[in-house]
Amino acid sequence: MKSLFSILFALSLIINQASGKDIYVSPKGNDKNPGTLEKPFASIKKAQLIARNTSGKVVIYLRGGTYYLSETVVFTPEDSRKKNAGLTIKPYANEKVIVSGGTRLNLKWESYKGKIMKARVNGDQMFDQLFINQRQQRMARYPNYNPSVRFFAGSSADALSPERIASWKNPTGGFIHALHKAEWGGYQYQITGKDTEGKLKMEGGYQNNRQMGMHDKYRFVENIFEELDTIGEWFYNKDEKLLYYYPEKSVTNLAAAKVEIPRLKHLFEFKGSEKNPVRNINIEGLELTHTLRTFMQTKEPLLRSDWTIYRGGAVLMEGAESCQVNACYFNHVGGNAVFLSNYNRNNKISGCHIAYAGASGVCFVGDPKAVRSPSFEYGQFVPVNDIDTARGPKTNNYPANCTVENTLMYGLGQIEKQVAGVQISMSMSITATHNTIYDVPRAGINISEGTWGGHEISFNDVFNTVLESGDHGAFNSWGRDRYWNPDVPAMNKIAKDHPALITADVIKTITMHDNRFHCEHGWDIDLDDGSSNYHIYNNVCLNGGLKLREGFYRTVENNVILNNSFHPHVWFENSGDIFRHNIVTRNYYPIGIKFWGKEIDYNFFADQASLEKSQKEGTDKHSAFGNPEFINPSIGDYRVKSTSKALAVGFKSFATDKFGVTSPALRKIAKKAPIPVLKGIEGVSQSQSIEWFGLQIKNLETLGERSATGMPEEIGILVLKVDAGSPFEGVVKANDVILSFKKKTTNKVAELVAEQQKNKSDKTVEITIFRNQSTQNITLDKPLK
Structure with missing residues (x-):
C-alpha cells in the first residue's frame, strides 16, 4: 500500500507539473500576443489574468527592462494557488527587471534664470519625487541638503522664522519636517497657505503618538519655490504646470536625460482575509522603485x-x-x-x-x-x-x-x-x-x-x-x-x-x-x-x-x-x-x-x-x-x-562571526559593523609609564584607574609618583590626572610631551589637573628643565 501510495503521489505531481505553464512578459510585448517566449505579453496584469485560469505551477517570466505600472498589481483570492502549484513572478534568465510605480516624462527644457532650467509638463502629474538619470533629486528646501549634518541632512531653527516666511510668495503645498521635541521620531506638516497676518497655515503633526510639538531647532522646509538655490534641487508649479530644476554637475545633457516621477503608493498588494486568503504567490528577483x-x-x-x-x-x-x-x-x-x-x-x-x-x-x-x-x-x-x-x-x-x-x-x-x-x-x-x-x-x-x-x-x-x-x-x-x-x-x-x-x-x-x-x-x-x-x-x-x-x-x-x-x-x-x-x-x-x-x-x-x-x-x-x-x-x-x-x-563562549546576511551577494555590498577599541579591562596590555620632569605618568586607561581618581571617563594622564626634586614637587600629587598643558587638552602622554616641546622656551608652565572630583589650574613660575 505504501508503495502504491508513493506511485500515485508521484503521478499527481507529474500531472500538476504538466498542467502548469510558463508565461512571458516584455516591455516590448503586446497583450494581444499568446504570452510565449517568442511573443510575450506587454503587462503583468495580462499575465496575471491568464495565470488565474491555469492549473498547476505557473511562472510569469519578465524579460529585462522597466515596467511602468499605471495601477497596482493586486492579488486577490482568485489568484490563490494550491501548495504544490504556486505562482512565481521573476526575471527571465537573470535579466534586470525594474518594476516602477512611476512614469517617464518627455520634456523640452529651456533656461529660466542663471543655471536653473524649466520645462512644461503635460497632464496632471503628482510631483512627489523627481529622478534624473535614476538619481533622486531634492525638492527646493531650506536649509540645503548636506549629508554630513546629523539631523535631516540639514536643519535650522530659523526655517520658520517670520522673516523667511515673509519671503515666500505662495508657500501652499510646501512641507515642514521637524523632530519631536524630545527627539522621539518626527513630525510632518503640509503648508496650506498664509493667514491675514502672514503666518503659515498648516495641517499634519499626527506622525507621533506622544504629542509634544516640534523641535525648536531641528527642522527644515521643502517644496517652496524661493528656496530653489542649489544644484540638484527642483520645484513644480502645479498651477502653471512648470517644472524648475537646477541640474547636478553630472547631468551634462539635460535634453537627453531620463526623467521619472512616482505616481503609485504600492506596487504589489496581496488582498485577502482569514476566511478567504491569498495563498502561495511569490515575487522574486525584481527591482522595485518609484513609489510615492x-x-x-x-x-x-x-x-x-x-x-x-x-x-x-x-x-x-x-x-x-x-x-x-x-x-x-x-x-x-x-x-x-x-x-x-x-x-x-x-x-x-x-x-x-x-x-x-x-x-x-x-x-x-x-x-x-x-x-x-x-x-x-x-x-x-x-x-x-x-x-x-x-x-x-x-x-x-x-x-x-x-x-x-x-x-x-x-x-x-x-x-x-x-x-x-x-x-x-x-x-x-x-x-x-x-x-x-x-x-x-x-x-x-x-x-x-x-x-x-x-x-x-x-x-x-x-x-x-x-x-x-x-x-x-x-x-x-x-x-x-x-x-x-x-x-x-x-x-x-x-x-x-x-x-x-x-x-x-x-x-x-x-x-x-x-x-x-x-x-x-x-x-x-x-x-x-x-x-x-x-x-x-x-x-x-x-x-x-x-x-x-x-x-x-x-x-x-x-x-x-x-x-x-x-x-x-x-x-x-x-x-x-x-x-x-x-x-x-x-x-x-x-x-x-x-x-x-x-x-x-x-x-x-x-x-x-x-x-x-x-x-x-x-x-x-x-x-x-x-x-x-x-x-x-x-x-x-x-x-x-x-x-x-x-x-x-558560568559564561560560555559563542560564535561571534555569524551575524547578518548569509547571501554572498548581500555580504559583499554590506557595510561592516564598527569594532570598538576596548577600554578599562584589567590585565589588558596598557601603555607603559614614563618619567617626565620628575613625574611618573601614564595614560589613564582602565576602569579601576578611573574609579580611583574619580574621573568620569578613561581620558587624561595619570600621575603615579612625584619624585623628590621634581619642579612639580609639593604642587602635583600622585593620583592626580593631567588634563591640559598651556590650555591645550592633553588626553594622552604623547600629547602632553608634544605640547611641552612646542612651548619649551616659555618661562611659565600652566597645567590643569583633576583632583578630588574637580579641576584645578596650576602655574609654575619657572621653565621646565
Whole structure:
C-alpha cells in the first residue's frame, strides 16, 4: 500500500507539473500576443489574468527592462494557488527587471534664470519625487541638503522664522519636517497657505503618538519655490504646470536625460482575509522603485508607543498565507518597503535588499480590535476592574509565524524618523533572523508592545542606529500592555494583586539570541517601559550597553557588553528579572532601583572596582573580575580563551562571526559593523609609564584607574609618583590626572610631551589637573628643565 501510495503521489505531481505553464512578459510585448517566449505579453496584469485560469505551477517570466505600472498589481483570492502549484513572478534568465510605480516624462527644457532650467509638463502629474538619470533629486528646501549634518541632512531653527516666511510668495503645498521635541521620531506638516497676518497655515503633526510639538531647532522646509538655490534641487508649479530644476554637475545633457516621477503608493498588494486568503504567490528577483512618499498618511496610533503608522508599502500583504518576497531590491521607495497588515500566516521576506526607503523596511502590524482592553496613548489606562482579563488575542486578525530573513537594510527613514528596519506590533511568533540593518534614524528592530510575543530575534547585525533621534536603542521595545501603569506604586499593586495579568498579552516568551547590536545615541538593547517575558542570550553589545526598565520576567544571560554595562531602570517589586553569566566592562548604572529582581549574580566584570561597587549594592555575591581574555577582540572575536576566569562564573563562549546576511551577494555590498577599541579591562596590555620632569605618568586607561581618581571617563594622564626634586614637587600629587598643558587638552602622554616641546622656551608652565572630583589650574613660575 505504501508503495502504491508513493506511485500515485508521484503521478499527481507529474500531472500538476504538466498542467502548469510558463508565461512571458516584455516591455516590448503586446497583450494581444499568446504570452510565449517568442511573443510575450506587454503587462503583468495580462499575465496575471491568464495565470488565474491555469492549473498547476505557473511562472510569469519578465524579460529585462522597466515596467511602468499605471495601477497596482493586486492579488486577490482568485489568484490563490494550491501548495504544490504556486505562482512565481521573476526575471527571465537573470535579466534586470525594474518594476516602477512611476512614469517617464518627455520634456523640452529651456533656461529660466542663471543655471536653473524649466520645462512644461503635460497632464496632471503628482510631483512627489523627481529622478534624473535614476538619481533622486531634492525638492527646493531650506536649509540645503548636506549629508554630513546629523539631523535631516540639514536643519535650522530659523526655517520658520517670520522673516523667511515673509519671503515666500505662495508657500501652499510646501512641507515642514521637524523632530519631536524630545527627539522621539518626527513630525510632518503640509503648508496650506498664509493667514491675514502672514503666518503659515498648516495641517499634519499626527506622525507621533506622544504629542509634544516640534523641535525648536531641528527642522527644515521643502517644496517652496524661493528656496530653489542649489544644484540638484527642483520645484513644480502645479498651477502653471512648470517644472524648475537646477541640474547636478553630472547631468551634462539635460535634453537627453531620463526623467521619472512616482505616481503609485504600492506596487504589489496581496488582498485577502482569514476566511478567504491569498495563498502561495511569490515575487522574486525584481527591482522595485518609484513609489510615492506616504508621510502625510502616517496617522494611525499604535498601542501606547511613540508610533503612528501608515498601513502600506511598496509590497502590501493583508490576508495572505504562504506567500513570499525573495531577492528583491527595494530602491528608494517613498514609504515602507514591505508591510504585513492584519491577518497573515507563514509569509516570508527573504534575501532582499532595501536601500533608502522613505519609512521602514519590513513591518508586521496587527489589528487593534484583536487586542483586549487596548489603550493608545502613553498616559491612558483602563481601570483594573474594567480590564478584560482573558489571555491572548480576541481574534486571529494579526500576522503570525511570518519571517524576515537574510535581508540587507540601510539608509531607511529618508523622510519619516519614527521608523525601524523591522517593526513588530500586535503580532505573534515573528522571526527576524540573519538580517543586516544599519544607518537608520531610530531603531534597527522595534517591538511596539508585548502583544502577543513568541518572536525570535536572532543572528542579526544591527549598527549605526539612532542617528537622527535620541533615548532609544538599536533594538528597542515597549511593553505598555493592558497590565502596565506608568505610576510605580500603582503598578506594584497591580502586579501583586493580579500577577497573571502581566503575561496576558505577551503570552509567549520573546527570544533574542546571537545578535550584534550597536547604538550611536542610546542603548544597544533597550527594553523600555514594561517590556516583559524576554529571554536574551549570546548577544554582543558593541557600544550602548543593555537596559531593562519597568518590566517582568526578563532573563539576560551569557551576553558580552563592551565599553559599557547593564542599565537597570525602575524595577517593580517581585519582577522576576535575572541577569547572570554576562561579561560587562563597566560598573552597572542603576536608576530608581529599590528591588533587584530574582537573581543578579555570576557575572564577570572587567575590573575589581566595578565588582565591589555592585556587591555594595547587594548584587553579584558570586561574580568575579579580571581580563576576560577575548580571543581576538580587534576583529570582533569575543569568544574567550580556555584560561579565562569568566568561564568559572558560568559564561560560555559563542560564535561571534555569524551575524547578518548569509547571501554572498548581500555580504559583499554590506557595510561592516564598527569594532570598538576596548577600554578599562584589567590585565589588558596598557601603555607603559614614563618619567617626565620628575613625574611618573601614564595614560589613564582602565576602569579601576578611573574609579580611583574619580574621573568620569578613561581620558587624561595619570600621575603615579612625584619624585623628590621634581619642579612639580609639593604642587602635583600622585593620583592626580593631567588634563591640559598651556590650555591645550592633553588626553594622552604623547600629547602632553608634544605640547611641552612646542612651548619649551616659555618661562611659565600652566597645567590643569583633576583632583578630588574637580579641576584645578596650576602655574609654575619657572621653565621646565
